[in-house]
Amino acid sequence: MSAENVWSIGELAERAGATVKTVRFYSDAGLLPEGARSAGGHRRYGPEALERLRLIRSLRALDLPVPEVGRVLDREDALEAALEGRLREVGSRLAELRWREAALRLVRDCDPEERAERLRLVGAVASPPSTDSLVRFWRLWLPPRLPAAVLARFLEQAVPELPESPTPEQVLAFARLHAMVTAVCEGMEDCQPVVHRPGTGYRPAVLYDGLGEAFALAAPELTRGRPPRAGEALDCFVTAYAGARGTRDTAGFRHVLSRELAADPRLDRYWRLVAELTGPAAPTPGAAHDWLRAALDEQLGPQAA
Incomplete structure (x- = not known):
């Protein structure tokens, strides 16, 4: 390497x-290759160090950490x-900022008498929010x-999947949903379905395997706004309960099932809040379950009451 292509640290910095x-x-x-040091022990760099330094600065401008560089x-x-990792991190930060912005608007734009409650609700939710509390709730609610x-x-x-760019109303719905599922009382097994x-x-x-299919069949009916009625979705719904009990789908069983479902505890508020969070485009399992129950009662007629 000629002396013309050897630079001191100051010369490299200037270039x-x-x-x-x-x-x-x-x-x-x-990260920077050094040439042989001068007689006085000073650092010396060649053209490859300049190219490398430019690349390092470009990577750092993309906010890549030094170890990643x-x-x-x-x-x-x-x-x-490395770029994919940064994109995920930036996406997470943007989602956090969007939720925080919507939460700020929620509190700013409400009536003064509502402010304390809304502050309490949004203050209990992490940013960006997580659905872990909902998963824990269902693990407690469902059969072991x-x-x-x-x-x-x-x-x-x-x-539900959380929206990336929520409205203040969606932030409030999730905050209420989070408050609901984290306030589960002890002795939850005493207030569960039969x-x-x-x-x-x-x-x-067997039941939940079949119910998932029944809900999927009922969803298009709800989306089209059709009233509860007999059909494939209802048959699948009743078959799931009958199969779970090891019996057949008969008229008598349908009457028994109708009475049991009428007496079961309900999670209406959960599903209502989910609907507020996700919108009407995707019917909730709760809405599908209600539609199927109403279809069963409609088929059975006055005797269902």
Whole structure:
């Protein structure tokens, strides 16, 4: 390397438009290649250090951490993974800011007498929010020892996806939903449906496997605004309960089922808040269950009452 192509740390900094402190930092971190030092022990750099420094600064401008920059410099295939990681992190931060903005608008724009309650509600929710509290609620509510696949399918239907850019009303709906599920009383097993209780003869895994299919069949009916009626969705709904009890779908069983469902505790407020959070485009399992119950009662006529 000729003397013309060897620069001091100050010369390299000037050529790169950086400060000496910046060049020294990257050198000490092992990111910049040094040439042979001068007789006085001063650092010397060649053209490859200038190109490397420019690349380092470009990567840092994308907010890649220094260790990540080092991995990208060492491995050509590391850049794509580093960029994907930064995109995920930026997306999460943007979601956090959007939720925070909507929460601020929610509190700012409400009536003064509502402000204290809204502050309490939104203050209890992490930012960005998580649906972990909803998952814990359902794990308490559902029968124990459901097969993992059945549980996963139900949770996918019952736990809503959170909007990336929520309105203040959606923030309020989720805050109320979070407050509801985190205030579950002790002795929850005493206020659960009959089918969840041991000794009632039901096989919950069979039931919930079938209910997921019934809800999926009922969803288009709700989306089109059709009134509750007999059909494939109702037959699937009743078959799920009959199969879970190891019996057949008969007229007598439908009358028994109608009475049991009428006496079961309900989670109307949960599903109402979910609907406020997700909008009317995707009917909730609660709405589908109500539609199917009404279809059953409609088929049975006055005797259902």
